Amino acid sequence: MRLSVEPSGRLEFGPGVLAGLPGFVAELGHDRAFVITDRGLRATGIVGRVERTLAAAGLAHEVHEDVGPNPSTVELDRGAARLRGFGNAVVVALGGGSALDAAKGISVLAGNPDAVAADADTLWSAADGLPIVAVPTTAGTGAETNGFGVVEDLHVRRKVYIGHSSVLPRIAVLDPELTLGLPAPVTASTGLDALVHGIESLASRGANPVSAAYATQAVSMVSRWLPVAYRDGADLEARSRLMLGAHLAGRALTLSGLGLVHGIGHALTARTGTPHGVALAAVLEEVMTFSAPAAASAYETAARAMGVSTVDGGGADAAIAAVREISGSIGIKRPLRELGVTREMLPAIAEAAVADAVTKNSPRLPAPAEVLDLLQAVH
Numbered sequence: 001m002r003l004s005v006e007p008s009g010r011l012e013f014g015p016g017v018l019a020g021l022p023g024f025v026a027e028l029g030h031d032r033a034f035v036i037t038d039r040g041l042r043a044t045g046i047v048g049r050v051e052r053t054l055a056a057a058g059l060a061h062e063v064h065e066d067v068g069p070n071p072s073t074v075e076l077d078r079g080a081a082r083l084r085g086f087g088n089a090v091v092v093a094l095g096g097g098s099a100l101d102a103a104k105g106i107s108v109l110a111g112n113p114d115a116v117a118a119d120a121d122t123l124w125s126a127a128d129g130l131p132i133v134a135v136p137t138t139a140g141t142g143a144e145t146n147g148f149g150v151v152e153d154l155h156v157r158r159k160v161y162i163g164h165s166s167v168l169p170r171i172a173v174l175d176p177e178l179t180l181g182l183p184a185p186v187t188a189s190t191g192l193d194a195l196v197h198g199i200e201s202l203a204s205r206g207a208n209p210v211s212a213a214y215a216t217q218a219v220s221m222v223s224r225w226l227p228v229a230y231r232d233g234a235d236l237e238a239r240s241r242l243m244l245g246a247h248l249a250g251r252a253l254t255l256s257g258l259g260l261v262h263g264i265g266h267a268l269t270a271r272t273g274t275p276h277g278v279a280l281a282a283v284l285e286e287v288m289t290f291s292a293p294a295a296a297s298a299y300e301t302a303a304r305a306m307g308v309s310t311v312d313g314g315g316a317d318a319a320i321a322a323v324r325e326i327s328g329s330i331g332i333k334r335p336l337r338e339l340g341v342t343r344e345m346l347p348a349i350a351e352a353a354v355a356d357a358v359t360k361n362s363p364r365l366p367a368p369a370e371v372l373d374l375l376q377a378v379h
């Protein structure tokens, strides 16, 4: 075996670590910060807290609050125009996965004066973007562990990957206090996403011992603490462990890739706007059952990480049962018809899921007809 592993960026984790933000910006050689955040995050008080922290340290800053739940190339171009006007700075990516994804694209565009987001495919070899400090406010996506984002190209109505090695966040600031106020459904959706990252990473064709080390620990922490954080959002220990587990899951998937659960999840969200984690939950056990013949050892590892016994070689069954229990305890699994999916949409969703690049790492490669069967069973 040969392995070449790029390290992720620096991690600063712990309750209250946000207070160090001005110092992190300064360590990257800048005295200016351009904050990119979700529309609506201000209402939580977090944006104001970041502004006060930067202002108290005398850092010039501007806040760009123009990122929606599924960011588009148009939003990225708007953000890049504003950042170019602000000038050279550290980009502080503040919010959920959408804000972090958008910030990476905006940062690349700002480093390339004539580029537009619709050129996403050519930007991978463009000039460097501005350096990013990522401050996630949810525990799940792992977007702070990689240098690309998924955005919607409104002109051709498809998801595009936009990124560059230079916009891998230099520092991930993981402050679990920022997640204390997350509503339970958001905790469930983002946390389930992290659990799926761990499980799909373990079973991925791209898995290796390094990704598996991250993924195993991630599955252990997320499975243990997600139900606790869901029941009591004010439990700081649960919030902390869940956030760190989700980060490790992000490191795992960045190294290994994912699989069919995400292929289907992307297709569902693109057509119905269903939150990412809810879309994944709708098919998770069913995809695991489909994949089990090719993923016995990975699922046995997952089952052990979730603390369930795997006697008689029944690792896959045990893992699937454990996942069903977690999913049930956070009330996230719903039939597709309740997510706005009609029977007529299923063939196109199956086709899109198989065509999604993420599906190529599935342990058992599906044909569209097999995915269609699976979708009909959960409709």
Ligand SMILES: [Fe+2]
Binding pocket: 141, 193, 197, 262, 276
């Ligand atoms: Fe995900």
